Amino acid sequence: MRVPGTWIIAASAAIAACAPEPEGPDWLRQFGYSQSSEHRIEIGEFGYPFVRLTIAGDTLWLPFDTGNMAGLTLASEHFNNLALPCSDEWDLLDSAGEVVSTGCTAHGVRATLFDTRYDSLRVLEFFHEVLPGLVGPGHLPGTRFTIDYRSGLLAADSLSTPPTVPGFTAIPLVRSPRHPRLILAMGQVEGRETLFEIDTGKSRTTVDRSLVGELSLDSVESGVQIGHVSLGPLEWSVRSARVVDTSGTSRGLPRRISLGVGSDVLRDFVFTVDYAAGLLWVEDPLDQNGAS
16 A cells, blocks of 8 residues: 555655756856856867867867967968958067067957857967967956866856855955956965966966076976965975066066966866956865865
């Protein structure tokens, strides 16, 4: 004889068992992103995260470079194959502020980027032996974004981030008056307070030459060794950091950019940048068990 009500419990259990699991990583819900804000990324050359660009009927995958303040660039081969007009010229500068190359500028270009249709984009000619071009943070569809190399996802919108996010720690951004979308935050290198740049367009960590001398960092093949780096709750070491001159990028800042955190490190944790709130959110490895 069936006990009254048991069939309801059994049916409910069956429905629960068949219910689909929430899709995507937890941070999508924790930061309040909608499905329409999600964009696929692919990890390509140099470990960079690549995003999709559709232009003149062609689909290209370009590195998303958070250090690229110039805008949307295309390699000279693609620029010429698409017969983009050369309206004027622009100079590509390195971190020291020196001119690396001079290329063409095309105006009024139609393209789709981050699932957003543009009818009048500026496209810059870019010279590189391997990379097809670069997409900078100025073309993100919103004022905040999260990137997750491991899940192959980037989400972007203009909503407000909750005051607290389980499993993440917020770090204040240091704002550049010249380039407000540079991702700058204070961290520590060998115990010294240091200004970091979060740069997905770097294949490896870079260190400013002034810090190398101040800390007497040991030379290794192709760079210097750093025993201890920390950014909020994150800690790591660098076997070989490339020595650079950041005097150009640092112009107008309260202190010099001394460490560039590249994709060699960023691939290992999720981070969110909320430009409107002036915060960088990084995964807290000690609090991941408590994340829902």
